[in-house]
Each structure stands twice: as C-alpha cells, then as structure tokens.
Amino acid sequence: MTRKNFKQELQDEVFPIIAKSAADIGIDCYVIGGFVRDLMLHKKIPKDIDIVAVGSGIALAKKVAEAIPGKPKISVFKNFGTAMIRHKALELEFVGARTESYQADSRKPFVENGSLFEDQERRDFTINTMAISLNQENYGDLIDPFDGIKDLKQKLLKTPLEPNITYSDDPLRMMRAIRFATQLGFTIQDESLLAISSNRDRIKIVSKERIIDEFNKILLSPVPSVGIVLLHETGLLPLLFPELKALQGIEEIEGQRHKDNFWHTLEVVDNISKATDNLWLRWAALLHDIGKAPTKKFDKKVGWTFHGHEFVGSKMVYKLFRRLHLPLNEKMKFVQKMVRMSSRPIILAEDHITDSAIRRLVFDAGNHVEDLMTLCEADITTKNPRKQQRYKNNFKRVRNKIVEVEARDSLRNFQPPVSGEEIMKTFNLKPSREIGIIKEAIKEAILEGEIPNDHDKAFEYMLKKGEKLGLKVNPKR
Ligand code: ATP
Ligand code: MG
Numbered sequence: 001m002t003r004k005n006f007k008q009e010l011q012d013e014v015f016p017i018i019a020k021s022a023a024d025i026g027i028d029c030y031v032i033g034g035f036v037r038d039l040m041l042h043k044k045i046p047k048d049i050d051i052v053a054v055g056s057g058i059a060l061a062k063k064v065a066e067a068i069p070g071k072p073k074i075s076v077f078k079n080f081g082t083a084m085i086r087h088k089a090l091e092l093e094f095v096g097a098r099t100e101s102y103q104a105d106s107r108k109p110f111v112e113n114g115s116l117f118e119d120q121e122r123r124d125f126t127i128n129t130m131a132i133s134l135n136q137e138n139y140g141d142l143i144d145p146f147d148g149i150k151d152l153k154q155k156l157l158k159t160p161l162e163p164n165i166t167y168s169d170d171p172l173r174m175m176r177a178i179r180f181a182t183q184l185g186f187t188i189q190d191e192s193l194l195a196i197s198s199n200r201d202r203i204k205i206v207s208k209e210r211i212i213d214e215f216n217k218i219l220l221s222p223v224p225s226v227g228i229v230l231l232h233e234t235g236l237l238p239l240l241f242p243e244l245k246a247l248q249g250i251e252e253i254e255g256q257r258h259k260d261n262f263w264h265t266l267e268v269v270d271n272i273s274k275a276t277d278n279l280w281l282r283w284a285a286l287l288h289d290i291g292k293a294p295t296k297k298f299d300k301k302v303g304w305t306f307h308g309h310e311f312v313g314s315k316m317v318y319k320l321f322r323r324l325h326l327p328l329n330e331k332m333k334f335v336q337k338m339v340r341m342s343s344r345p346i347i348l349a350e351d352h353i354t355d356s357a358i359r360r361l362v363f364d365a366g367n368h369v370e371d372l373m374t375l376c377e378a379d380i381t382t383k384n385p386r387k388q389q390r391y392k393n394n395f396k397r398v399r400n401k402i403v404e405v406e407a408r409d410s411l412r413n414f415q416p417p418v419s420g421e422e423i424m425k426t427f428n429l430k431p432s433r434e435i436g437i438i439k440e441a442i443k444e445a446i447l448e449g450e451i452p453n454d455h456d457k458a459f460e461y462m463l464k465k466g467e468k469l470g471l472k473v474n475p476k477r
Contacts, residue, residue, distance in 0.1 A: 006132050007140030009039055014068065014087060018051060019134040021063040027055035030116060030131035030143065037127050040152055041184070048091040052119055052131065057094035058083045064092070081111070098122070102169040107205055109169070117145060124166065124173045125180065126151045126158045155186040163195035171202035174236065175214035182218045182227035196234045203239055208325035211240065219282045224273055225266040228286075232262075240324075243316055244286070246293035251304075258296070258304040261289045264381055272378035280331050281371050284338035285378055290316050291339070314340040334368065338375055341365060345376040349394035358401045359447045362411045369412070373399055409446070409453045417458040418442060427466050428474035434466075441465050 010031070022029040033050040053060040058076055061083035065074040068087055075084045085092040097119035100109035109122075120129040126148040133141045142149070146160045157177050159166035167174050174196045181188050188196070203211070218227035228244075231237040238245040248262035265286060272285040291313025292306045299305055314336040321332045341364065348357050365372050373395060380391045406412065416439055423435050442451075442458050442465070451457045463473065 004142055005140045006039065006142060010132065010134075010140060012090070014049075014064075014090065014092065015134060017067050018060075018064050018092075019136070019139060021067050022053065022060055022134060023136060025055075025059060025063055027053050027060060028116070028133075028135050029053040029060060030133055030135075032120075032131040033123070033128050036130040036132055036142075037148075037152070039132075040130065040149060047089050048093060050093045050095070051134075052095055052097050052116065054097045054116055055113075057081060057096040061085060061092075061094035064094070100169070105205060107170045107172060116143065120145060121160050123160060124170075124176055126160050127180075127186075129160050155184070156189055157181055157186050157192060158189045159192055159195075163189075163192045164199065167192075167195050167199040168202060171199060172206045172210050172214070174199065174203060174234070175206070175211055178227050178230045178234075178236075179214045179217045179221075181230060182221040182224065185226075188230070193230075193234065196236070200235045200239060203236060208323075212324055212326060215240070216279060219269075219286065220277065220279055222273065223270055224282065224286075225270045228266055228269070241320070243290045243293070243320060247289060251296075251298075253298045254300070256298070256303045261292050265289055267381045268375075268378050271381070272374065275374050275378060276371075278371070280334050281338070281374065284335045284342075284371075284375055287313065287317055287320070287335060288339050288342045288375065288379065289313065290320075310340050310343055313342075334371075337365070337368060338372060341372055342375060342379070345373060345395065345398055346379070349376075349391070349398050353397060353401055355401070355405055356448050358398070358405045359409060359411055359449065361398075362402060362406060363414055363447060366412050366414075369402060373402075411446075411453060414443070414453075416442065417446075417453060417455045418462050422459075423462060423466075425477050426462070426473060427471040428477070429471070434469055434471065437469065438462055438465050 015031075018029065030052050031049060032052045035046055035049045038044070038046050051057070051060070058078070058081065061074055061076070065072055065085050068085070072085050072087045077083065080095075081098070082093060082095045084094070097114050097116050098111045099114035099118040100111055100122045102109045116131065120131065123129045126146040128148070129144070129146045130148040131143040133139060133143060151158050157180055159173075177188050177192060177196060180186060218224055221227065228237070231240065232245075244262060244265065247265060248260060250257050250260050265288070268288065269282060269285045272282055276282070289309065291309035291311070295306045295309040295312050297305050297307070317332065317336045317339055318328070320326075321328055321335075326332065344361055344364070348361060362369050377392070377395050380388055382388050382391070418439075420435050420439060423429065423438050424431070427434075429435060442461055445451045445461055446453050446458070451461050466473070
C-alpha cells in the first residue's frame with residue numbers, strides 16, 4: 001500500500017514554523033511541486049521549497065519571516081502575488097492557490113484566487129501536482145488528486161488536464177516535459193507526446209531565455225541525447241536548431257556515403273557528458289560539426305569533403321548564440337574556439353607527432369588545451385574496436401606529449417620573452433613594422449624549437465634578426 005503521511009520527511013525546522021504561522025492567520029497551506037516530487041523520488045531534497053497558501057501567499061510569507069529566528073529578509077513580487085524568503089540554504093517561495101485562464105498569444109495567464117485542487121490542476125505534470133499538508137488536522141498527508149504517485153512509480157510524464165490544453169496554454173511545458181524526461185529518465189505519455197508535436201509551433205510565444213534554460217538542463221543531464229531525440233521526434237528541433245537538423249541524413253554519390261552527422265553529434269554529446277559537467281564544453285560538442293552542412297561537397301577524386309567546416313562552424317556559433325539569446329561573452333568565445341580547433345588534435349594524432357606541432361597546439365589552445373582533448377576523445381564514435389583503440393592511444397600520446405612540452409617550454413598564455421619596448425630601446429626604434437616582424441620571428445623560433453622560451457636566448461636571437469633587417473644596436477641603451 002502507498003504511504004499517505006510524510007510527517008517524518010518534513011525534517012527541516014521551517015515546516016512547523018510555516019504551519020503555525022498559517023494557523024495563526026487562519027489559512028491552509030501546503031508544500032507542493034518539485035520538493036514533494038524529489039522527496040518521493042528519494043532524491044537529494046532540493047533547497048527550493050514551494051508553499052501554496054489557500055489565501056494570500058504574501059501575507060503568509062510575512063508572518064513566516066517574523067517567526068523565523070533572525071527575521072530573514074523577504075522579497076515580495078506583488079504583480080505575481082508571490083513572496084520569497086531566503087533562510088540558511090533554503091529558498092522558500094510562497095504563492096496563493098490560483099486558477100488560470102490563457103489567451104492565445106501569451107503564456108501569461110489571467111489569474112484568480114482558487115482552491116488547492118484548482119491550483120494543482122493548472123500545474124504541468126501529475127508528478128508536479130502532489131502536495132503535502134501543513135495543516136493541523138492532517139499535517140504530513142499527501143494530497144494527490146491526480147495520482148502523481150502512480151505516475152512517479154511508472155516513471156511517466158502525464159499532464160493533469162487534457163494535454164492539448166496544458167501545452168497550448170503554456171508551450172514552455174513542452175520543453176519542461178522533454179527536460180524532465182531527460183533529467184529523470186521518465187517516459188512522456190503517448191497522448192502527451194502527440195500533443196507536443198501538434199502544438200510545437202506555439203513554442204514561438206515562449207521567450208528564448210526560458211527555452212534555453214530548459215535546454216541547458218537537458219544538456220546537463222546524464223544522457224542529453226534522450227532530450228535531443230525527443231526534440232527531433234516532436235518536430236521542435238528544426239524550430240530551435242535548424243543548424244542541427246541540417247546535419248541529418250546520408251547522401252550517396254557514386255557509391256560513396258558520408259556519415260550522418262546528426263546522429264554522430266548526439267553520440268559525441270553523450271560521450272563528453274561522461275567526461276565533463278562543463279555546460280559550455282557540452283555545447284561545443286553539440287555544435288562541433290555544424291559547419292559540415294554548408295561546406296559539404298562531393299569530389300570525384302576524394303569523395304565527400306567538408307573543407308573549412310571548423311571555421312564556418314565557429315562563425316555559425318555566434319549567429320546561433322545571438323539568435324537564442326545565449327551569452328555573447330567569453331563563454332561563446334570558448335565554444336567558438338573549441339569548434340574552430342576541433343580537428344587540430346585529430347590531424348596531429350594521425351601524423352607523426354612532432355614537438356613543434358604540439359607546441360603550436362598548446363600555444364593556440366592555451367588554457368583550454370585539455371578541454372580540446374576531451375572534445376576530440378568524445379569525437380571518437382567509430383564502431384570498429386581496433387580503430388577505436390588506435391585513436392584513443394594516439395590521443396593518449398598527444399596528451400603525454402603536451403605535458404612533456406609544457407614542462408619544458410611553458411607556452412600556455414604565452415608572453416613574448418622579449419618585449420616590444422626592449423626591442424625599441426635596443427635598436428633605437430620608434431613604433432614600427434620591424435618590431436612586429438622581430439616579435440613574430442622570436443615566437444616562430446620558439447614554436448619551431450630553434451630556441452627555448454627564455455629571455456636571454458630570445459634576446460640573442462633578436463640581435464641576429466635585427467642585424468639581418470639592417471638595424472643598428474643603440475650604443476647608449
Ligand atoms: P526544478 O526546480 O528541479 O527545475 P520544479 O518542478 O521544482 O523542478 P520549478 O520551475 O521550480 O520546477 O517549479 C515549481 C513547480 O511549479 C513545479 O513543480 C510545477 O508544479 C509548477 N510549475 C512550474 N512551471 C510551470 C509551468 N510552466 N506550468 C505549470 N506548472 C509549472
Ligand atoms: Mg523547483
């Protein structure tokens with residue numbers, strides 16, 4: 001039999017405080033949503049706790065804030081009828097129970113006060129409708145009119161209302177369905193999946209920020225491809241990421257086929273997710289081949305080529321980030337760099353690995369060289385076990401070589417060992433072309449291994465180079 005009371009689980013000291021405050025002002029209140037769901041899933045109990053009051057959520061929050069020792073600050077959002085209290089590590093969110101009615105062009109509803117049941121009914125999935133009572137007469141009782149507990153056990157995402165209504169009212173719920181399916185490993189009920197497909201075009205009324213918020217959670221899940229495949233199957237993918245959709249398909253000319261770069265990309269994303277939780281490196285994996293669709297060509301001699309796809313891809317990263325309101329700061333630059341350099345270690349590993357090639361790789365990738373290697377390792381998706389082993393070993397050698405070269409030459413975040421000022425003083429020069437030429441020559445000599453990355457050796461080299469350029473050393477320097 002399913003348990004009905006969860007008093008034991010309401011361990012935190014705030015629950016009795018909230019219960020007493022509600023009793024004092026004579027309203028009922030409940031813990032609801034994600035907190036209850038995660039409690040039932042025996043997951044780590046979340047730090048954000050949603051409290052629904054049958055009455056004013058703001059009034060209850062004020063009462064609670066007064067009753068908590070230390071009287072924490074309260075943030076009131078009058079327009080939304082909500083209030084938030086931060087207490088220790090907790091974030092308590094208070095809202096009044098409400099019903100909602102929607103208009104076609106907005107996901108912002110008209111809101112009216114309602115009963116607990118009405119409030120539960122407007123929520124997205126049955127597993128998110130479960131509430132636990134904080135009222136004296138039934139403290140700890142699970143209030144679950146939509147049998148969320150059953151769906152939780154069956155790992156099923158189901159809407160409390162007819163799915164077409166739920167998704168059409170607020171199309172963000174389509175993203176949330178796919179996100180929860182990916183995060184929790186749940187199945188979206190068939191009717192729901194169909195409703196997402198039929199309502200997919202309504203995603204256009206959702207802000208880019210909210211979409212990306214959910215998508216980032218998909219990308220940070222243990223197996224992100226689950227969500228990306230669902231986006232694909234419901235037809236949302238081309239609306240959000242036409243660039244990825246364009247990677248799909250295999251063409252054949254004269255018996256030569258190329259691989260399907262969409263399915264390959266999904267494998268790379270899943271691979272990298274075993275190695276890193278870095279969201280932006282996961283983005284890089286997702287986008288590493290997007291330049292392949294526009295650069296694809298068939299050549300009678302060499303077959304399918306994707307010349308320059310890394311460079312084209314890195315330009316596309318900017319456009320995609322801008323379109324989806326992703327940050328256009330160093331995060332984007334990092335993703336661009338990873339995409340641009342994504343083939344470098346591969347070319348290198350296929351060849352004889354020279355010190356100078358490694359020095360150039362470290363010089364260009366800087367502090368991101370390990371991330372780049374992680375991306376390249378994730379990019380190995382061959383099903384041929386011998387090839388797979390060979391590629392892995394090659395990359396291991398590249399990694400070892402990086403450590404070796406690094407220890408000797410410290411090329412990361414390279415600073416020219418001889419400064420422009422020193423060059424000017426030595427040859428009594430004003431700012432001029434020659435300085436750039438000398439600096440570049442010193443850098444090249446270091447990367448080629450002609451001289452070590454060291455001031456004195458670089459200075460000697462500079463004198464020789466200056467002489468060749470016909471410069472005179474300033475005797476008074
Ligand atoms: P998590 O915090 O892990 O993302 P959550 O379920 O707590 O998951 P929140 O966004 O914190 O998600 O929302 C809290 C609760 O509010 C949900 O459990 C759900 O009941 C309800 N909810 C949130 N967003 C929506 C929505 N777009 N439509 C309907 N109900 C929603
Ligand atoms: Mg939450």
